[in-house]
Amino acid sequence: MTETRATGYDGLSSRLVPEAELREFLLDCFGVAEHEVFVGHADRVAEDLREVPQDVVFAAFCTYQQVHGHFAMRFDVGIEGRLADRVGRGEFAARFAAHFGAYVLHGTTEPPGLWTVTLADGSRLRAAMEEEDDRSVLHTATAPIPGLPEIRVDEGLWRIR
Template identity: 75%
Template sequence: MAESVGTGYDGLSSRLVPEIELRAFLLDCFGIDEPELFVGHADRTAEDLRNVPPDVVFAAFFTYWQVSGHFAMGFDLGIEGRLVDRVGRREFAERFAIRFDANVLYGDTEPPGLWTVILNDGSRVLAAMDEEDEQYLLYAATAPVPGLPEVRVREDLWQLR
């Protein structure tokens, strides 16, 4: 069986997760060893890597930053193909949401302008969102989003697929 091509998983989390917790989660989630993982704040990446030899390749490279609105943290995760084979995009978002008791927004094959949000219980909704200057606000979803009563429920979003 051929190994999948490396890729990136990106998304938003309703909880700003401490770096030490992110590191433990990523090591466990992908079953990798500490030297195979980089975790750092996006604004400090160059500084964090200044003493790392330029030929070092990380199997998983995770950066995060603070955002506002209905989400607290954005993230980018670059991973090798062997890790894609272990944990797919949706499964990663589900594990993240459940582990950190957070809502996790990510995109995969939704119609333009729509996103999947994995709720903290592992269930999912399709949602529409406004974004401006790192402020992300959901304005419609296919089911109620716990803690966000202002988000309109529009079951017809599923029909846009």
């Protein structure tokens, strides 16, 4: 039997989620115990872990930070393979978007320069954006994104391989 490898789910959220809410979401989403999850601001990880023994392993390790542009938050969630078996990358994005009423940008298999955006209703579209420092701005998408009427719609993004 092949064991699923540890992986990471990272993305951008249109909503800045408070740390306590993010922790509760991860506990529920992955069905793990409180002691198996770490959540901390990316700038405070060393400080937050100062009192934690170095041999402690978390099943889900999440860092986040505020960003600007069309997104409010960047998140990185490292997970054990058993959690990836429970909740895949696309399902994680859909659950996050629905739970927080946000749109979530994520990706792994899209052509270079394109991303998947999952809306709160679970629908997915492809989008292109520009990034500079901590500012990410969408400029084209395959369908309208609620609250962002300035985004150009181009269904042809689906044809790019």
